[in-house]
Amino acid sequence: MTGRKRSRVAVRFVKTRDDHRSETAEDYVEAVADLVRLHGECRVRDLAAVMGVSHVTVIRIIARLQEAALVETAPYRPITLTPRGERLAARARHRHEIVLAFLAAIGVPEEAARRDAEGMEHHVGDRTLACMETFLAGVRDRVPAKERDV
Amino acid sequence: MTGRKRSRVAVRFVKTRDDHRSETAEDYVEAVADLVRLHGECRVRDLAAVMGVSHVTVIRIIARLQEAALVETAPYRPITLTPRGERLAARARHRHEIVLAFLAAIGVPEEAARRDAEGMEHHVGDRTLACMETFLAGVRDRVPAKERDV
């Protein structure tokens, strides 16, 4: 990328590509957190089932996450989150919940919302997330009970 | 993927991964359309600048799009869209505009909206898109002029 001209538009695409890289980490870390919470422990096989990939893929990705100090594990042992991993998981989870609630709030049906939130969340920047939260707060003000129109 | 159990959650991740594949095609086809519209023609170098990648990457991707009958080109010649490509570009463009307008409508600042829309649009399903359009229609009703609060 020596001195090549890079349009202003380009930075957005570059940003999107960069997001892709962190997506995997976030998704896995979030899944590990969920599994630990729900099953007491997180095994490779569980992750494979949740992510819909083969156990081999899980193993390779977990190895990288371990190098990145996000998870901790030993051969044939369960996977746990490091403090860094916990923090990332918490952030991802938060964003996920906001996006999901937001989609529901604008009337997207449950299943479609879940599907789209999964893909969208990684591209929702802080500003956008803040706007979604503001919007949600507004909705809650107007409709305090659990009676949101669908 | 023989008989492995795949959780209900998994289908969402699989869906997200599948989306990734079409992303490139959509982005490039959209970019080709823009360049043709603005510059009169689309050259490899322009695409490289717009997408923020090297010309080599562009060439390989364009070759695939040509096999997919989305673009037409010859060595050392400009790139044009096939009818199929035009249709895809139009759809992508439409979705892009809706998402961008929607983000603006909920108060996301211009630049952040552009950035996030780029990544989000490919994960916005039809149901969600429809909800965004409905929302936009509502906003336009309440604020008919160009006076949207930012």
Added chain:
DNA sequence: CAGCAGATGTAGCCGAGGCTACATTTCTCG
């Protein structure tokens, strides 16, 4: 307490999408 089933790990392949370095073509301009 031995074996077997199931979970995990290893080897090696694939395609997508990045890259650099080098080769070739166009095309402009002196």
Added chain:
DNA sequence: CGAGAAATGTAGCCTCGGCTACATCTGCTG
């Protein structure tokens, strides 16, 4: 017209995230 610069193409390498097939380990159970 014919050079040289700019654009395009080719070769070959990388990482990531898929996969299958095969090897190894664990832990339960007969």
